[in-house]
Amino acid sequence: MHRLSQLHVPTLRNDPADAEAPSHRLLVRGGYARQVGAGLFSFLPLGWRVHQKVVQIIREEMNAIGAQEMLAPVLAPAELWQQSGRYEIPEVFRLKDRHGRDFVLSMTHEETMTFHAREIRSYRELPQLWYHFQVKGRDEVRPRAGLLRVREFVMKDSYSFDRDEEGLDASYWKHAGAYRRIFERCGLRFYECEGDVGLMGGKVAHEYLAPCPAGENEIALCEKGDYAANVEAARSVPSAPNFPERLDAPREVETPEIRTIEEVAEFLSIDPRATAKAMPVVGPDGTLVLGLVRGDHRLHELKMAAVLGGDFRPAHPEEIQEAFAASGGSLGPVGVQLRVIADEALREGQFVSGANRDGFHLLGVEAGRDYQPEFIDIREAIDGDACIHCGGRLTVEPAIEIGNIFKLGTRYSEPLGAVYLDESGKEQSIVMGSYGIGPGRVLAAAIEQNHDGNKIVWPRSIAPYEVEVVALQAAGESILATAEEIVQKLSELGHETLLDDREARPGEKFADADLIGAPARITVGKKTLEDGAVDLSLLASGEQRRVTADDAPTVVAGLLA
Protein backbone atom coordinates (compact mmCIF):
# COMPACT_ATOMS: atom_id res chain seq x y z
CA MET A 1 0.00 0.00 0.00
CA HIS A 2 1.44 3.33 -1.03
CA ARG A 3 1.25 5.65 1.95
CA LEU A 4 2.03 9.30 1.38
CA SER A 5 3.45 9.46 4.91
CA GLN A 6 6.28 7.20 3.75
CA LEU A 7 6.92 8.44 0.23
CA HIS A 8 9.38 11.12 -0.81
CA VAL A 9 6.99 13.62 -2.36
CA PRO A 10 8.39 17.03 -1.42
CA THR A 11 5.58 19.37 -2.41
CA LEU A 12 6.13 23.09 -2.12
CA ARG A 13 3.73 25.71 -0.97
CA ASN A 14 5.24 28.38 -3.21
CA ASP A 15 6.18 28.39 -6.83
CA PRO A 16 9.92 27.96 -7.29
CA ALA A 17 11.53 31.26 -8.26
CA ASP A 18 13.27 29.93 -11.33
CA ALA A 19 10.27 28.29 -12.99
CA GLU A 20 7.98 30.00 -15.46
CA ALA A 21 6.48 27.38 -17.74
CA PRO A 22 3.42 25.78 -16.07
CA SER A 23 4.80 22.27 -16.46
CA HIS A 24 8.09 23.29 -14.86
CA ARG A 25 6.34 25.05 -11.96
CA LEU A 26 3.94 22.22 -11.27
CA LEU A 27 6.51 19.44 -11.62
CA VAL A 28 8.69 21.09 -9.01
CA ARG A 29 5.84 22.13 -6.72
CA GLY A 30 4.24 18.73 -6.90
CA GLY A 31 7.41 16.92 -5.92
CA TYR A 32 7.75 15.17 -9.28
CA ALA A 33 11.14 16.50 -10.30
CA ARG A 34 14.03 18.61 -9.16
CA GLN A 35 16.57 20.60 -11.08
CA VAL A 36 20.16 19.60 -10.50
CA GLY A 37 21.73 22.10 -12.89
CA ALA A 38 20.75 23.98 -16.01
CA GLY A 39 18.90 21.50 -18.18
CA LEU A 40 19.54 18.66 -15.74
CA PHE A 41 16.64 17.13 -13.85
CA SER A 42 16.09 14.26 -11.50
CA PHE A 43 12.74 12.55 -11.61
CA LEU A 44 11.64 11.99 -8.04
CA PRO A 45 9.54 8.89 -7.30
CA LEU A 46 6.24 10.45 -8.30
CA GLY A 47 7.62 11.85 -11.54
CA TRP A 48 9.32 8.60 -12.38
CA ARG A 49 6.02 6.74 -12.03
CA VAL A 50 4.53 9.01 -14.67
CA HIS A 51 7.61 8.67 -16.85
CA GLN A 52 7.43 4.89 -16.58
CA LYS A 53 3.78 4.93 -17.58
CA VAL A 54 4.61 6.86 -20.71
CA VAL A 55 7.48 4.46 -21.35
CA GLN A 56 5.22 1.45 -20.97
CA ILE A 57 2.69 2.81 -23.45
CA ILE A 58 5.48 3.43 -25.93
CA ARG A 59 6.88 -0.04 -25.30
CA GLU A 60 3.55 -1.71 -25.93
CA GLU A 61 2.99 0.10 -29.20
CA MET A 62 6.54 -0.47 -30.38
CA ASN A 63 6.29 -4.17 -29.64
CA ALA A 64 2.97 -4.20 -31.46
CA ILE A 65 4.69 -3.21 -34.71
CA GLY A 66 7.30 -5.90 -34.22
CA ALA A 67 10.10 -3.79 -32.80
CA GLN A 68 12.67 -5.49 -30.58
CA GLU A 69 13.76 -3.78 -27.38
CA MET A 70 17.46 -3.72 -26.55
CA LEU A 71 19.94 -1.36 -24.89
CA ALA A 72 22.97 0.40 -26.34
CA PRO A 73 25.48 2.33 -24.22
CA VAL A 74 25.37 6.08 -23.77
CA LEU A 75 29.08 6.44 -24.43
CA ALA A 76 30.33 5.86 -27.93
CA PRO A 77 33.88 5.79 -29.28
CA ALA A 78 34.58 9.05 -31.07
CA GLU A 79 35.69 7.05 -34.06
CA LEU A 80 32.12 6.02 -34.89
CA TRP A 81 31.02 9.62 -34.89
CA GLN A 82 33.99 10.66 -36.94
CA GLN A 83 33.04 8.08 -39.51
CA SER A 84 29.46 9.33 -39.70
CA GLY A 85 30.64 12.91 -39.81
CA ARG A 86 28.65 13.99 -36.77
CA TYR A 87 31.62 14.42 -34.44
CA GLU A 88 31.86 18.11 -35.21
CA ILE A 89 28.24 19.01 -34.37
CA PRO A 90 28.43 21.65 -31.62
CA GLU A 91 25.71 19.99 -29.51
CA VAL A 92 27.79 16.85 -29.12
CA PHE A 93 29.25 16.28 -25.66
CA ARG A 94 32.79 15.06 -26.10
CA LEU A 95 34.96 13.54 -23.42
CA LYS A 96 38.10 11.54 -22.85
CA ASP A 97 38.80 8.53 -20.71
CA ARG A 98 41.87 8.28 -18.45
CA HIS A 99 43.96 7.03 -21.32
CA GLY A 100 43.09 10.02 -23.41
CA ARG A 101 40.80 8.14 -25.77
CA ASP A 102 37.98 10.21 -27.19
CA PHE A 103 34.32 9.46 -26.57
CA VAL A 104 30.95 10.96 -27.27
CA LEU A 105 27.90 11.12 -25.03
CA SER A 106 25.44 10.01 -27.65
CA MET A 107 22.78 12.54 -28.58
CA THR A 108 21.00 9.82 -30.55
CA HIS A 109 22.15 6.32 -31.43
CA GLU A 110 22.34 6.11 -35.21
CA GLU A 111 26.05 5.36 -35.13
CA THR A 112 25.85 2.68 -32.47
CA MET A 113 22.80 0.99 -33.93
CA THR A 114 24.37 1.03 -37.37
CA PHE A 115 27.45 -0.51 -35.78
CA HIS A 116 25.25 -3.44 -34.75
CA ALA A 117 23.59 -3.54 -38.13
CA ARG A 118 27.03 -4.38 -39.57
CA GLU A 119 26.41 -7.91 -38.32
CA ILE A 120 23.52 -8.25 -40.73
CA ARG A 121 24.80 -10.31 -43.69
CA SER A 122 21.90 -11.26 -45.86
CA TYR A 123 18.67 -9.90 -47.26
CA ARG A 124 17.10 -12.87 -45.47
CA GLU A 125 17.72 -11.12 -42.14
CA LEU A 126 15.88 -7.98 -43.19
CA PRO A 127 13.86 -6.08 -42.19
CA GLN A 128 14.90 -5.41 -38.60
CA LEU A 129 13.38 -2.96 -36.14
CA TRP A 130 15.32 -2.21 -32.97
CA TYR A 131 14.66 0.23 -30.18
CA HIS A 132 15.76 1.19 -26.74
CA PHE A 133 15.07 3.69 -24.00
CA GLN A 134 18.33 5.39 -23.32
CA VAL A 135 19.77 8.63 -22.00
CA LYS A 136 20.78 11.23 -24.56
CA GLY A 137 23.26 14.01 -23.90
CA ARG A 138 23.13 17.31 -25.69
CA ASP A 139 25.23 20.34 -25.08
CA GLU A 140 22.32 22.67 -25.67
CA VAL A 141 22.96 26.33 -26.32
CA ARG A 142 20.14 27.23 -24.02
CA PRO A 143 18.21 24.77 -21.87
CA ARG A 144 14.83 26.19 -20.98
CA ALA A 145 11.32 25.71 -19.63
CA GLY A 146 12.00 22.86 -17.22
CA LEU A 147 11.72 19.51 -18.96
CA LEU A 148 10.91 21.00 -22.35
CA ARG A 149 14.51 21.56 -23.36
CA VAL A 150 17.15 19.77 -21.33
CA ARG A 151 20.72 18.62 -21.74
CA GLU A 152 20.16 15.05 -20.69
CA PHE A 153 17.01 13.03 -21.16
CA VAL A 154 15.66 9.59 -21.84
CA MET A 155 14.59 8.97 -25.41
CA LYS A 156 12.86 6.06 -27.03
CA ASP A 157 14.71 5.80 -30.27
CA SER A 158 14.09 3.10 -32.81
CA TYR A 159 15.92 2.22 -35.98
CA SER A 160 14.63 0.37 -38.99
CA PHE A 161 16.81 -1.60 -41.36
CA ASP A 162 15.42 -2.49 -44.76
CA ARG A 163 16.59 -3.74 -48.13
CA ASP A 164 15.24 -0.85 -50.11
CA GLU A 165 13.14 2.28 -50.20
CA GLU A 166 9.96 0.27 -50.37
CA GLY A 167 10.83 -1.55 -47.18
CA LEU A 168 11.79 1.70 -45.51
CA ASP A 169 8.49 3.19 -46.52
CA ALA A 170 6.67 0.35 -44.79
CA SER A 171 8.76 0.66 -41.63
CA TYR A 172 8.26 4.40 -41.67
CA TRP A 173 4.49 4.30 -41.87
CA LYS A 174 4.31 1.55 -39.27
CA HIS A 175 5.99 4.01 -36.96
CA ALA A 176 3.64 6.79 -37.90
CA GLY A 177 0.72 4.58 -36.92
CA ALA A 178 2.34 3.55 -33.65
CA TYR A 179 3.16 7.16 -32.83
CA ARG A 180 -0.41 8.28 -33.32
CA ARG A 181 -1.61 5.51 -31.01
CA ILE A 182 1.04 6.36 -28.42
CA PHE A 183 0.20 10.05 -28.23
CA GLU A 184 -3.52 9.38 -28.27
CA ARG A 185 -3.12 6.95 -25.40
CA CYS A 186 -1.10 9.54 -23.51
CA GLY A 187 -4.04 11.91 -23.80
CA LEU A 188 -2.25 14.57 -25.82
CA ARG A 189 -3.53 16.97 -28.40
CA PHE A 190 -0.96 16.66 -31.16
CA TYR A 191 -0.38 17.10 -34.88
CA GLU A 192 1.64 15.06 -37.30
CA CYS A 193 3.50 17.55 -39.46
CA GLU A 194 5.92 17.38 -42.30
CA GLY A 195 9.23 18.31 -40.82
CA ASP A 196 12.66 19.49 -41.58
CA VAL A 197 15.39 16.86 -41.75
CA GLY A 198 17.87 19.11 -39.97
CA LEU A 199 21.10 17.77 -38.60
CA MET A 200 20.00 14.15 -38.71
CA GLY A 201 20.44 13.99 -42.41
CA GLY A 202 18.01 12.11 -44.57
CA LYS A 203 15.09 12.84 -46.80
CA VAL A 204 11.61 12.61 -45.40
CA ALA A 205 10.59 13.49 -41.89
CA HIS A 206 7.50 14.04 -39.84
CA GLU A 207 7.38 15.59 -36.47
CA TYR A 208 4.74 15.25 -33.82
CA LEU A 209 3.90 18.58 -32.28
CA ALA A 210 1.83 19.10 -29.17
CA PRO A 211 0.42 22.63 -28.94
CA CYS A 212 1.27 24.41 -25.70
CA PRO A 213 2.10 28.01 -24.87
CA ALA A 214 5.59 27.18 -23.58
CA GLY A 215 6.51 25.37 -26.80
CA GLU A 216 9.34 26.61 -28.93
CA ASN A 217 8.12 25.51 -32.34
CA GLU A 218 5.36 27.21 -34.21
CA ILE A 219 2.67 25.26 -35.92
CA ALA A 220 0.27 26.49 -38.57
CA LEU A 221 -3.17 24.94 -38.18
CA CYS A 222 -6.18 25.08 -40.46
CA GLU A 223 -9.44 25.85 -38.69
CA LYS A 224 -11.07 23.07 -40.70
CA GLY A 225 -8.50 20.61 -39.41
CA ASP A 226 -7.13 19.47 -42.77
CA TYR A 227 -3.72 21.08 -42.55
CA ALA A 228 -1.05 21.24 -39.87
CA ALA A 229 2.57 22.10 -40.47
CA ASN A 230 5.55 23.48 -38.69
CA VAL A 231 5.83 27.09 -39.83
CA GLU A 232 9.34 26.13 -40.91
CA ALA A 233 7.75 24.06 -43.63
CA ALA A 234 4.25 25.49 -43.86
CA ARG A 235 2.69 26.51 -47.15
CA SER A 236 -0.21 28.89 -47.12
CA VAL A 237 -2.09 31.48 -49.11
CA PRO A 238 -1.59 35.03 -47.88
CA SER A 239 -4.63 37.16 -47.23
CA ALA A 240 -5.47 39.73 -49.88
CA PRO A 241 -4.48 43.33 -49.23
CA ASN A 242 -6.76 46.30 -49.70
CA PHE A 243 -4.81 48.13 -52.34
CA PRO A 244 -5.09 51.87 -52.79
CA GLU A 245 -5.86 53.28 -56.20
CA ARG A 246 -3.56 52.09 -58.98
CA LEU A 247 -0.85 54.48 -60.20
CA ASP A 248 0.72 54.58 -63.64
CA ALA A 249 4.12 55.15 -62.15
CA PRO A 250 5.59 55.18 -58.64
CA ARG A 251 5.06 58.44 -56.81
CA GLU A 252 7.43 59.67 -54.14
CA VAL A 253 5.90 60.94 -50.92
CA GLU A 254 7.55 62.55 -47.95
CA THR A 255 7.47 60.37 -44.82
CA PRO A 256 9.46 62.24 -42.18
CA GLU A 257 10.81 60.13 -39.33
CA ILE A 258 8.70 57.20 -40.54
CA ARG A 259 10.58 53.92 -40.41
CA THR A 260 8.56 50.89 -39.43
CA ILE A 261 5.81 49.31 -41.47
CA GLU A 262 3.27 50.21 -38.81
CA GLU A 263 4.29 53.84 -38.97
CA VAL A 264 4.23 53.91 -42.76
CA ALA A 265 0.81 52.28 -42.92
CA GLU A 266 -0.65 54.61 -40.37
CA PHE A 267 0.93 57.75 -41.79
CA LEU A 268 -0.25 57.01 -45.32
CA SER A 269 -3.56 55.49 -44.17
CA ILE A 270 -3.01 52.28 -46.08
CA ASP A 271 -3.28 48.60 -45.33
CA PRO A 272 0.04 47.27 -43.97
CA ARG A 273 -0.50 44.37 -46.35
CA ALA A 274 -0.13 46.82 -49.22
CA THR A 275 3.43 47.65 -48.23
CA ALA A 276 6.69 45.93 -49.03
CA LYS A 277 9.48 45.42 -46.52
CA ALA A 278 13.05 45.50 -47.75
CA MET A 279 15.58 43.36 -45.92
CA PRO A 280 19.14 43.69 -47.13
CA VAL A 281 21.18 40.63 -46.20
CA VAL A 282 24.67 39.40 -46.79
CA GLY A 283 24.78 35.90 -48.21
CA PRO A 284 27.32 33.14 -47.69
CA ASP A 285 29.45 34.42 -50.58
CA GLY A 286 29.62 37.87 -49.02
CA THR A 287 27.41 39.63 -51.54
CA LEU A 288 24.59 41.92 -50.60
CA VAL A 289 21.13 40.73 -51.60
CA LEU A 290 17.81 42.47 -51.12
CA GLY A 291 15.05 40.31 -49.69
CA LEU A 292 11.60 41.73 -50.14
CA VAL A 293 8.49 40.56 -48.31
CA ARG A 294 5.08 42.06 -47.76
CA GLY A 295 4.87 44.48 -44.83
CA ASP A 296 2.86 42.15 -42.61
CA HIS A 297 5.05 39.14 -43.40
CA ARG A 298 8.25 37.87 -41.88
CA LEU A 299 11.27 36.69 -43.78
CA HIS A 300 11.63 32.94 -43.36
CA GLU A 301 15.24 32.35 -42.47
CA LEU A 302 15.43 28.73 -43.57
CA LYS A 303 13.77 29.41 -46.90
CA MET A 304 15.99 32.41 -47.50
CA ALA A 305 19.09 30.43 -46.56
CA ALA A 306 18.06 27.75 -49.02
CA VAL A 307 17.77 30.36 -51.76
CA LEU A 308 21.14 31.87 -50.94
CA GLY A 309 22.81 28.52 -50.53
CA GLY A 310 23.84 28.99 -46.91
CA ASP A 311 23.65 31.13 -43.82
CA PHE A 312 23.16 34.82 -44.19
CA ARG A 313 23.10 37.81 -41.89
CA PRO A 314 21.40 41.18 -41.91
CA ALA A 315 23.51 43.83 -43.59
CA HIS A 316 25.31 46.31 -41.34
CA PRO A 317 24.20 49.96 -41.41
CA GLU A 318 27.40 50.98 -43.23
CA GLU A 319 26.85 48.36 -45.92
CA ILE A 320 23.27 49.56 -46.33
CA GLN A 321 24.35 53.18 -46.58
CA GLU A 322 26.92 52.31 -49.21
CA ALA A 323 24.57 50.28 -51.39
CA PHE A 324 21.40 52.32 -51.07
CA ALA A 325 22.57 55.79 -50.08
CA ALA A 326 19.79 55.60 -47.51
CA SER A 327 19.32 54.01 -44.12
CA GLY A 328 17.34 51.08 -42.78
CA GLY A 329 13.80 52.41 -42.66
CA SER A 330 13.69 53.87 -46.14
CA LEU A 331 14.79 51.06 -48.42
CA GLY A 332 13.05 49.67 -51.46
CA PRO A 333 13.68 47.68 -54.64
CA VAL A 334 13.33 50.44 -57.19
CA GLY A 335 16.53 51.41 -58.92
CA VAL A 336 18.86 49.23 -56.85
CA GLN A 337 21.72 47.43 -58.54
CA LEU A 338 21.41 44.26 -56.47
CA ARG A 339 19.93 40.83 -56.72
CA VAL A 340 16.34 41.30 -55.53
CA ILE A 341 14.47 38.28 -54.20
CA ALA A 342 10.81 39.07 -53.77
CA ASP A 343 8.28 36.89 -52.05
CA GLU A 344 5.52 35.44 -54.21
CA ALA A 345 2.99 37.57 -52.36
CA LEU A 346 4.41 40.64 -54.09
CA ARG A 347 3.77 39.36 -57.59
CA GLU A 348 0.41 41.03 -58.06
CA GLY A 349 -0.54 44.55 -57.03
CA GLN A 350 1.09 47.83 -56.17
CA PHE A 351 2.90 48.28 -52.91
CA VAL A 352 4.38 51.07 -50.87
CA SER A 353 8.11 50.71 -50.41
CA GLY A 354 11.01 52.78 -49.28
CA ALA A 355 12.35 55.24 -51.81
CA ASN A 356 16.04 54.68 -51.03
CA ARG A 357 16.07 58.26 -49.85
CA ASP A 358 15.78 58.94 -46.13
CA GLY A 359 12.36 60.28 -45.22
CA PHE A 360 10.65 59.25 -48.44
CA HIS A 361 8.56 56.31 -49.63
CA LEU A 362 7.23 55.32 -53.03
CA LEU A 363 3.55 54.70 -53.69
CA GLY A 364 2.39 52.31 -56.37
CA VAL A 365 5.50 50.20 -56.79
CA GLU A 366 4.79 47.32 -59.12
CA ALA A 367 6.97 44.28 -59.66
CA GLY A 368 7.92 43.72 -63.27
CA ARG A 369 7.22 47.31 -64.18
CA ASP A 370 9.33 49.17 -61.63
CA TYR A 371 11.83 46.50 -60.65
CA GLN A 372 12.79 43.04 -61.84
CA PRO A 373 12.91 40.57 -58.96
CA GLU A 374 13.25 36.82 -58.71
CA PHE A 375 9.97 35.59 -57.19
CA ILE A 376 10.50 32.90 -54.60
CA ASP A 377 8.54 31.83 -51.50
CA ILE A 378 10.61 33.34 -48.70
CA ARG A 379 7.96 34.24 -46.11
CA GLU A 380 6.72 32.61 -42.95
CA ALA A 381 3.13 31.51 -42.66
CA ILE A 382 1.23 33.82 -40.34
CA ASP A 383 -2.05 33.96 -38.52
CA GLY A 384 -4.83 34.75 -40.92
CA ASP A 385 -3.34 33.08 -43.98
CA ALA A 386 -5.55 30.68 -45.85
CA CYS A 387 -5.18 26.90 -46.02
CA ILE A 388 -3.74 25.65 -49.31
CA HIS A 389 -6.20 22.76 -49.26
CA CYS A 390 -9.53 24.24 -48.31
CA GLY A 391 -9.02 27.97 -48.01
CA GLY A 392 -9.87 27.83 -44.32
CA ARG A 393 -8.27 30.29 -41.96
CA LEU A 394 -4.87 29.31 -40.55
CA THR A 395 -3.75 30.10 -37.06
CA VAL A 396 -0.20 29.86 -35.75
CA GLU A 397 0.25 28.29 -32.33
CA PRO A 398 3.34 27.49 -30.28
CA ALA A 399 3.94 23.78 -29.85
CA ILE A 400 6.50 21.37 -28.46
CA GLU A 401 8.00 18.58 -30.50
CA ILE A 402 7.32 15.30 -28.72
CA GLY A 403 8.48 12.90 -31.38
CA ASN A 404 9.74 12.59 -34.90
CA ILE A 405 10.32 10.05 -37.62
CA PHE A 406 13.04 10.20 -40.27
CA LYS A 407 13.79 8.38 -43.45
CA LEU A 408 17.55 8.21 -43.25
CA GLY A 409 18.22 6.12 -46.32
CA THR A 410 21.89 5.21 -46.42
CA ARG A 411 23.07 8.31 -44.59
CA TYR A 412 24.65 6.16 -41.86
CA SER A 413 24.89 2.70 -43.38
CA GLU A 414 27.20 3.91 -46.14
CA PRO A 415 29.85 5.71 -44.10
CA LEU A 416 29.73 3.04 -41.39
CA GLY A 417 29.66 0.14 -43.80
CA ALA A 418 26.40 -1.60 -42.89
CA VAL A 419 25.75 -3.74 -45.93
CA TYR A 420 23.98 -6.97 -46.88
CA LEU A 421 24.06 -9.32 -49.83
CA ASP A 422 20.97 -9.38 -52.02
CA GLU A 423 19.59 -12.41 -53.89
CA SER A 424 22.09 -11.96 -56.64
CA GLY A 425 24.95 -11.90 -54.19
CA LYS A 426 25.52 -8.21 -54.66
CA GLU A 427 26.50 -6.00 -51.75
CA GLN A 428 23.94 -3.31 -50.87
CA SER A 429 23.79 -0.61 -48.21
CA ILE A 430 21.06 -1.13 -45.66
CA VAL A 431 18.29 1.43 -45.94
CA MET A 432 17.56 2.97 -42.57
CA GLY A 433 15.03 5.03 -40.69
CA SER A 434 15.18 6.52 -37.21
CA TYR A 435 12.34 7.40 -34.92
CA GLY A 436 12.40 9.24 -31.60
CA ILE A 437 10.09 10.06 -28.73
CA GLY A 438 10.97 11.97 -25.55
CA PRO A 439 8.86 10.60 -22.69
CA GLY A 440 9.86 13.57 -20.55
CA ARG A 441 8.49 15.96 -23.11
CA VAL A 442 5.34 13.90 -23.43
CA LEU A 443 4.92 14.19 -19.68
CA ALA A 444 5.59 17.92 -19.67
CA ALA A 445 3.30 18.49 -22.64
CA ALA A 446 0.54 16.58 -20.86
CA ILE A 447 0.78 19.06 -18.00
CA GLU A 448 1.01 22.06 -20.31
CA GLN A 449 -2.21 20.94 -21.94
CA ASN A 450 -4.03 19.81 -18.81
CA HIS A 451 -3.54 22.07 -15.85
CA ASP A 452 -5.53 24.57 -13.97
CA GLY A 453 -3.67 26.96 -11.71
CA ASN A 454 -2.39 24.76 -8.92
CA LYS A 455 -3.84 21.55 -10.26
CA ILE A 456 -2.39 18.98 -12.59
CA VAL A 457 -5.16 17.14 -14.37
CA TRP A 458 -3.30 14.09 -15.62
CA PRO A 459 -4.71 12.08 -18.47
CA ARG A 460 -5.80 8.90 -16.74
CA SER A 461 -3.37 6.73 -18.68
CA ILE A 462 -0.29 8.44 -17.26
CA ALA A 463 -1.42 9.72 -13.87
CA PRO A 464 0.97 8.60 -11.11
CA TYR A 465 -2.00 7.02 -9.32
CA GLU A 466 -5.53 6.41 -10.50
CA VAL A 467 -7.10 7.08 -7.14
CA GLU A 468 -6.04 9.00 -4.07
CA VAL A 469 -7.74 8.29 -0.80
CA VAL A 470 -7.50 11.26 1.51
CA ALA A 471 -7.86 10.31 5.16
CA LEU A 472 -8.74 13.47 7.06
CA GLN A 473 -7.95 13.40 10.77
CA ALA A 474 -5.68 10.50 10.01
CA ALA A 475 -5.02 10.09 13.70
CA GLY A 476 -8.56 8.89 14.11
CA GLU A 477 -8.32 5.14 13.99
CA SER A 478 -11.67 4.37 12.45
CA ILE A 479 -11.10 6.92 9.72
CA LEU A 480 -7.69 5.52 8.87
CA ALA A 481 -8.97 1.96 9.06
CA THR A 482 -11.82 2.78 6.70
CA ALA A 483 -9.44 4.51 4.29
CA GLU A 484 -7.08 1.56 4.36
CA GLU A 485 -9.91 -0.83 3.60
CA ILE A 486 -10.94 1.23 0.61
CA VAL A 487 -7.37 1.33 -0.66
CA GLN A 488 -7.07 -2.41 -0.17
CA LYS A 489 -10.24 -3.12 -2.12
CA LEU A 490 -9.28 -0.76 -4.92
CA SER A 491 -5.92 -2.48 -5.21
CA GLU A 492 -7.65 -5.82 -5.44
CA LEU A 493 -9.79 -4.35 -8.22
CA GLY A 494 -6.57 -3.49 -10.02
CA HIS A 495 -6.43 0.26 -9.43
CA GLU A 496 -3.23 1.96 -8.34
CA THR A 497 -4.21 3.88 -5.27
CA LEU A 498 -2.38 6.29 -3.02
CA LEU A 499 -3.35 6.77 0.60
CA ASP A 500 -2.76 10.15 2.20
CA ASP A 501 -2.33 9.01 5.79
CA ARG A 502 -0.26 11.96 6.91
CA GLU A 503 -1.15 13.84 10.04
CA ALA A 504 -1.71 17.07 8.23
CA ARG A 505 -4.44 19.62 8.00
CA PRO A 506 -7.20 19.09 5.46
CA GLY A 507 -6.24 22.11 3.40
CA GLU A 508 -2.73 20.83 2.97
CA LYS A 509 -3.96 17.39 1.98
CA PHE A 510 -6.37 18.73 -0.60
CA ALA A 511 -3.76 21.06 -2.05
CA ASP A 512 -1.29 18.21 -2.40
CA ALA A 513 -3.97 15.96 -3.89
CA ASP A 514 -4.55 18.65 -6.51
CA LEU A 515 -0.87 18.57 -7.38
CA ILE A 516 -0.70 14.79 -7.45
CA GLY A 517 -3.64 14.88 -9.80
CA ALA A 518 -5.09 11.40 -9.42
CA PRO A 519 -8.17 11.27 -11.67
CA ALA A 520 -10.36 10.07 -8.81
CA ARG A 521 -10.32 11.14 -5.18
CA ILE A 522 -12.01 9.64 -2.17
CA THR A 523 -12.22 11.79 0.93
CA VAL A 524 -12.71 9.94 4.20
CA GLY A 525 -13.54 12.24 7.10
CA LYS A 526 -15.39 12.39 10.36
CA LYS A 527 -18.22 14.47 8.98
CA THR A 528 -19.45 11.92 6.47
CA LEU A 529 -18.23 8.79 8.16
CA GLU A 530 -20.76 9.29 10.95
CA ASP A 531 -23.26 8.31 8.28
CA GLY A 532 -20.96 5.62 6.96
CA ALA A 533 -20.31 7.72 3.86
CA VAL A 534 -17.30 9.08 1.97
CA ASP A 535 -17.03 11.68 -0.77
CA LEU A 536 -15.92 10.86 -4.30
CA SER A 537 -14.75 13.38 -6.81
CA LEU A 538 -13.49 13.13 -10.34
CA LEU A 539 -10.82 15.65 -11.15
CA ALA A 540 -11.46 16.07 -14.84
CA SER A 541 -15.20 16.64 -14.73
CA GLY A 542 -15.45 18.10 -11.26
CA GLU A 543 -18.19 15.58 -10.56
CA GLN A 544 -18.84 14.99 -6.84
CA ARG A 545 -20.73 12.19 -5.22
CA ARG A 546 -21.36 10.82 -1.72
CA VAL A 547 -21.50 7.07 -1.30
CA THR A 548 -21.18 4.60 1.53
CA ALA A 549 -17.68 3.60 2.47
CA ASP A 550 -18.50 0.03 1.55
CA ASP A 551 -19.61 0.95 -1.94
CA ALA A 552 -16.84 3.44 -2.64
CA PRO A 553 -14.31 1.05 -4.21
CA THR A 554 -16.72 -0.50 -6.68
CA VAL A 555 -18.29 2.84 -7.53
CA VAL A 556 -14.89 4.36 -8.25
CA ALA A 557 -13.82 1.31 -10.19
CA GLY A 558 -16.98 1.69 -12.24
CA LEU A 559 -16.29 5.35 -12.91
CA LEU A 560 -12.74 4.56 -14.00
CA ALA A 561 -13.77 1.69 -16.23
Add this chain to the structure above:
RNA sequence: CGGGGCGUGGCGCAGCCUGGUAGCGCGCCUGCUUUGGGAGCAGGAAGUCCCCGGUUCGAAUCCGGGCGCCCCGACCA
Protein backbone atom coordinates in the same frame (compact mmCIF):
# COMPACT_ATOMS: atom_id res chain seq x y z
C1' C B 1 27.26 34.47 -28.27
C1' G B 2 24.37 39.54 -27.36
C1' G B 3 20.67 41.96 -23.85
C1' G B 4 18.26 41.89 -19.00
C1' G B 5 17.59 39.89 -13.99
C1' C B 6 19.08 37.11 -9.80
C1' G B 7 22.51 34.41 -6.07
C1' U B 8 21.29 35.66 2.01
C1' G B 9 18.82 28.67 6.88
C1' G B 10 14.82 23.53 3.16
C1' C B 11 11.30 27.14 0.11
C1' G B 12 9.90 32.37 -0.91
C1' C B 13 12.10 36.94 0.28
C1' A B 14 13.97 41.71 3.12
C1' G B 15 18.63 43.84 4.49
C1' C B 16 23.11 46.21 0.30
C1' C B 17 22.15 52.63 -1.96
C1' U B 18 24.11 55.23 3.44
C1' G B 19 29.83 49.18 6.06
C1' G B 20 29.15 47.99 12.78
C1' U B 21 28.77 40.81 14.64
C1' A B 22 22.10 38.45 9.92
C1' G B 23 16.24 39.19 9.75
C1' C B 24 10.85 38.03 8.08
C1' G B 25 7.05 34.52 6.31
C1' C B 26 6.43 29.46 5.32
C1' G B 27 8.57 24.73 6.31
C1' C B 28 11.28 21.54 10.11
C1' C B 29 11.75 19.40 15.60
C1' U B 30 9.15 19.02 20.85
C1' G B 31 4.64 19.74 23.72
C1' C B 32 -0.46 21.12 24.26
C1' U B 33 -4.92 22.63 21.77
C1' U B 34 -7.09 22.11 16.99
C1' U B 35 -8.81 19.53 12.17
C1' G B 36 -13.88 19.12 5.24
C1' G B 37 -9.34 23.80 1.39
C1' G B 38 -2.34 25.33 3.53
C1' A B 39 -4.52 26.39 12.14
C1' G B 40 -3.25 28.60 17.47
C1' C B 41 0.02 29.02 21.67
C1' A B 42 4.78 27.89 23.90
C1' G B 43 9.68 26.18 23.30
C1' G B 44 13.71 24.72 19.80
C1' A B 45 17.24 23.42 15.68
C1' A B 46 19.16 25.27 11.41
C1' G B 47 22.81 30.19 7.46
C1' U B 48 30.67 28.99 4.28
C1' C B 49 25.24 35.78 3.17
C1' C B 50 27.80 31.79 -4.54
C1' C B 51 33.51 31.78 -4.77
C1' C B 52 38.38 34.28 -4.82
C1' G B 53 40.97 38.68 -4.12
C1' G B 54 41.08 43.92 -2.63
C1' U B 55 39.69 48.46 0.39
C1' U B 56 38.71 49.13 5.72
C1' C B 57 39.74 48.88 12.73
C1' G B 58 35.45 46.25 10.69
C1' A B 59 32.36 43.78 4.41
C1' A B 60 26.09 40.28 3.07
C1' U B 61 26.78 45.65 2.13
C1' C B 62 32.07 49.15 -1.30
C1' C B 63 35.78 47.73 -5.54
C1' G B 64 37.98 43.91 -9.08
C1' G B 65 37.75 39.08 -11.07
C1' G B 66 35.33 34.45 -11.51
C1' C B 67 31.26 30.84 -11.15
C1' G B 68 26.15 29.49 -11.14
C1' C B 69 20.88 30.09 -12.29
C1' C B 70 16.51 32.39 -14.83
C1' C B 71 14.25 35.23 -18.91
C1' C B 72 14.51 37.44 -24.02
C1' G B 73 17.11 37.16 -28.59
C1' A B 74 20.46 34.38 -31.72
C1' C B 75 20.84 29.16 -32.54
C1' C B 76 18.63 24.26 -32.77
C1' A B 77 18.34 17.10 -32.80
